[in-house]
Amino acid sequence: SPSDLLSQFKHAGPRTRTHVRAAELLDTTVELIREMDMDELLHATGCSAELRPPLCQTDCLSNRYRTIGGECNNRQHPLWGAANTAYTRWLSPQYQDGRAVPRGWDLQYGYHNFTLPPVRAVSQQILYTQNEDISLDSSLSHLLVEWGQWIDHDLVLTPQTPSKAAFHTGVDCTHTCSRDTPCFPIQIPSSDPRASAQSCMPFFRSAPSCQVLPLCHREQLNAITSFVDASMVYGSTGPLASALRNHSSPFGLLAHNLLHSDQGLAYMPYLPRQPSRPDPCGPLVTSTTLPPCGHLGDSRANEHLGMIALHTLFLREHNRLAQELHLLNPHWSPETLYQEARKILGAVHQVLTWDHYLPRVLGQKAHLELLPPYQSYQPDTDPSVANAFATAAFRFAHVTVHPVVNRLDPGYRPSSHHPDLPLHLSLFASWRVVQEGGIDPVLRGLLLYPAKLQTPGQMMVEELTERLFQAQGGLPLDLGALNLQRGRDHGLPGxxxxxxxxxxxxxxxxxxxxxxxxxxxxxxxxxxxxxxxxxxDLWVGAISEPPLPGGRVGPLLSCLLGKQFRALRDGDRFWWEREEVFTGAQRAELQRVSLSRIICDNTGLGHVPLDPFAHTAHAGDMVPCSHPRIPSLNLSAWRDDIIMFDVMSGYQFGGRVWLPRVTVGSLNETLNRDCLTLKQSDIHQPCDSDVDECAQEAPPCPVKAQCVNTPGSYTCTGKDTAVLPRHRRHSIRYKASLCSRQHNQIVLLTLCPSIPSLLPVCVSQR
Structure with missing residues (x-):
């Protein structure tokens, strides 16, 4: 049923389900036992374990790569922005009872001396727009709309309660119009065309978070990381991230479909078939036994063809980056290749969103005012997604969705083999990608066709208000009504x-x-x-405001979007512009990122627009992928500079730049680690000065060897230094670091496992 499908793409992983089970126990128990000690409740329900902050590492890897789950991004507040934590609040919630009951739960309850209208009535009278009665946006392509949802799936996933029955009565929520948590059904007014077929539309409340204290009111859970980190590609939990990888590859690749390919290019892998759950992604009548739902980092990957195309595109882009990095750095391990490609892809999403997407949404003037140039990481800024942003503000683009999915041939003409589809026939239809031409026809349609233009009389197309999930059978849902009911469920003020x-x-x-x-x-x-x-309701009020000059949202949405995206930028320790995250050369390359280039590199498209978010009026205005204004990302800035040195004698490399003395641990320990971090305090002398190691209280050479000082290092002479006995090789402590006058705090050492002998050792400057 449509209600089952809504649950399907809000499907929570095992880690989220554990949190939700604990939170539901706590939330229900608090209702029943108000006087019981809260600490006892937290422990008895399992919420105390869910709220316990993690122990953050401070080693090299934790400084270099963000965690999959987002924890420890902020070391003072390790759960800020992490998966499976509560949304933050910019305004206190306004629940009907002050604690948990949604606004509008009691149909006769007054707010400012008026009752709230049924959300379905608001959808019918304010939002409903016939598919044929729309205007098109002359400035923006439909890919801009798609990108908004793509980034939303990087930031926000609100799991609905897994419980299907009312807690007090046990009645099935899909078959009742009574309101009893978690059932919060949407009323169908008697004047509604649907009234003859149904009296209400099933709606399940969002799952609660364990974060009740000290707030003492219900909060909702964000099941994924708040950061723009490409989590929809990689997942937000360790088990899922691992399941998505190709562990048999030496190149750090993501897994791809082994049964089908798109003219040699990868498709996303299939989800394992689960006999207890029907497969919603295949055609209704089919003889195939293949499970066509794709398996990627976000449970909504299969929601519609545009989302499937972007998931497939960035799966390919990760693997392309990882393979190119391997060619540049053949000594890198599969783990390093995976993490470096993931780090680059996360940065790419940040550049495309802040520099390409947001200026078109906010308008240039508002963009500069709300998101001034980046200064530095602000550890006192909470990057967690706000409830109002997730539940209302970032759903603004629902009113810009076109009712038709256009699919075009290589000449950007309507395809006779793969004709245009009504939007509702593209939902949960990933089988169409494999059987109907791959992702190229879909991407061409997104690039050439414009977005729907929102006007006061043209809000949300009937494909979304009257036919949502209609193709899968059962009575369809209404996206506008769902948005409004969700805001009330979360207690958003007016x-x-x-x-x-x-x-x-x-x-x-x-x-x-x-x-x-x-x-x-x-x-x-x-x-x-x-x-x-x-x-x-916040959502309908905000989308009703006319857009600011050059943008597509009004003053209120500009404020809320700007507030959130600034927090996401300034509160992210791994933000791409932060000097400690990438080198200057790498940042310069990332600034040149182009979504058109990514499409060129990973599809069969030979011609693309210079700006994929701008509406291209004619197919002839597309340019070849070789166009100089669509540059490739030059990964040579990620090439390691390899320096060989003898662990006993040290190594001087050129002029006044050499290896200062830094003790980093036993060689055996080092060979089993990916990298080591050296602090400024570990460097005994500046790079352009020398220290006489031999004059120290404990000379570094073996007892029978003579120590001879050299510029920037020292030499041990004597028979004990020529060949090291095998039994001593694993106990040697060596001194090594890379230092230059330009990089006085160079900190990273990467050992090359390809060198069979421990002498010499390979290190790389990053």
């Missing part, structure tokens, strides 16, 4: 409170509201439903 948060004027009359929305008709409709501007 429209006026958010205007006040952003220092914007608050409307009190229909005239003032009409002035803000630029439409007297829309203002009248909203007040007819809500009675007062204060009660308007």
């Amino acid at each position: 429209y006026s409170a958010w205007r006040r948060l952003c220092d914007l004027s608050v409307p009190a009359t229909v005239t003032e509201l009409a002035g803000m929305l630029g439409s007297a008709k829309l203002a009248q409709k909203l007040l007819h439903l809500y009675g007062t501007p204060h009660n308007i």
Whole structure:
């Protein structure tokens, strides 16, 4: 059923399910036993373990690569931005009972002397737009819309409760119109065209978080990392990240489909078939026994053809990066290749989102004001996604979705073999990619066709309000009503409170509201439903505002989006512009990143637009992939400079730049580690000065050897230094670091496992 499908793409992993089970026990128990000691409840339900902060490492790897689950990004607050933590709040929630009951739970409950309208009535009277009655955006391609959802899936996944029955009565939530947590069904008004077929639409409350204290109200859970880190490619838990890798490859690759390919290019691997769960991704009538749902880092990967195309594209891009890095650095281990490719791909997503996507959404002026140039990492900034952003603000693009999925041939013409599809026929249809031409026709359609233009009378197409999941059978859902009900479930305050948060004027009359929305008709409709501007649900109020110059969102959404994306940037210890994350040469290359280039490198497309987010009016305006304004990412900036040195004698490399003395541990220990970190305090002397090691209290050479000082190092002479006995090789302590006047804090050593002997040892400067 459509309700089952909604559960399918909100499917939580084992780690999230453990948290949710504990949180549901706690939430329900708190309702029943208000006076019981909270510490006892936390322990008895399992929530105390879920809230315990992790122990953060401080070694080289933890400084170089972010964790899969996002924990320890901030060392003082290790759970900030981590997966399976609560959304943050910019305003306190307004639950009906002050603790957990959603707004609008009691249909007669008054807010500012008015009851809240049924969300389905708001969808019908404000949002509903016939598929044929839309205007097209002359400036933006539909790929911009797709990118917004793609990044949303990097930031936000709100699992719904896994419980299917009401806690108090045991009734199945899919077959009841009674409100009993977790059932929060959507009413169908008597005037609704659907009223003859159904009296309500199933809706399950979002899963709670264990984070009840000290807040004492219900919070919802973000099952994935808050950071823009390409988690939809790699996953947000260790087991999932491991399951997505090709462990038999020496190149650090992600796993791909072994049964089918796209003219030699990879498809995403299939999910293992689960007999207890029906497969929603295949055609309704098929003889195939293959499980066509794809297995990638986000459970929503199969939601529709555009999302499947982007998942496939970036699976290929990771593997392309990893293989190129191997050619540059054949001594790198599979783990290093995987982590470096993952690190680059995460940075690519940050550049494309902040520098290419957000200016078009916010408008150039608002973009510069809300997101001024990056200065530095701010450890006191919480990068966690806010509840209002996840539940309302970043759902703005739902009203820019086109009702048709266009598929085009290599000449960017309508394809006779793979014709255009109504949007609802592309949902959970990953089988179409394999059987109907791969991802190239879909990408051409996204590049050439424009986004839908939002106007006060053209909000959300009927494909989304009347036909959501219709192709899979059962009564379809309504995305607009789901958005509004979700906001009430999460206790989001009304429209006026958010205007006040952003220092914007608050409307009190229909005239003032009409002035803000630029439409007297829309203002009248909203007040007819809500009675007062204060009660308007955040999402519908925010999307109703006319866009700022050059952008596609109004003042309130600009404020909320800017606030969130600035926190995501400044509170991320691994932000790509931070000097400690990439070298200057690497940052210069990353600035040249182009989504068109990524498409060229990983598909059969030979012609693309210079700006894939801009609407290209004619297919003839596409340029060849060899165009100089679509540069390739030059990975030579990631090549290691290999330096050989003898662990006993040290090594001087050129002029006044040499190896200072730093003790880093036993050779045996070092060979089993990927890298070592040396602090500035470990460097005994600046790079352009020398120290006489032989004059120290404990000379570094063996007892029978003579120590001879050399510029930047020392030499041990004598018979004990020529050949080291095999039994002594694993106990040698060596002194090595790389230092230059330009990089006085160079810290990374990478040992080359390809060298069979322990002498000489290979180190690399990063």
